[in-house]
Amino acid sequence: MDAKDSNGTILAEGDSVKLIKDLKVRGSSATLKRGTLVKNIRLTDDAEEIEGKVEKTVMVLKTMFLQKV
Numbered sequence: 001m002d003a004k005d006s007n008g009t010i011l012a013e014g015d016s017v018k019l020i021k022d023l024k025v026r027g028s029s030a031t032l033k034r035g036t037l038v039k040n041i042r043l044t045d046d047a048e049e050i051e052g053k054v055e056k057t058v059m060v061l062k063t064m065f066l067q068k069v
Contacts, residue, residue, distance in 0.1 A: 001047040009068045011050065014040050017066040025059070037069065 003011040006020055016039045023032045038052035038061065049060050 003043050003047050003050060003063055005066045005068045006064055007067060011041065011043065011063065011066075011068060013043055016069045017041060017050070017052070018069055019061075019065055020067050021065050023061075023065060038066070 005011055005017060011017065016037060018038070019032055019034050019036045022034050024030075025032060032054060036054065038054055040053070042051040044051055044060065048063050050063060050066070051058055051060055053059075054061075
């Protein structure tokens, strides 16, 4: 399975991506703003999800809201 960003570009381990939409964080009042850069991503077993460190916290993000930088 290949993980693809919102434009269909294939993502790989260690890539950098940015958010294309403001996202609310579940269980928190925080919001991740559009344009936030997520560096050094890790792929998961699910092709529609990646792991990345955002603001010193590891989060699972949906690839449909990401764009490869």
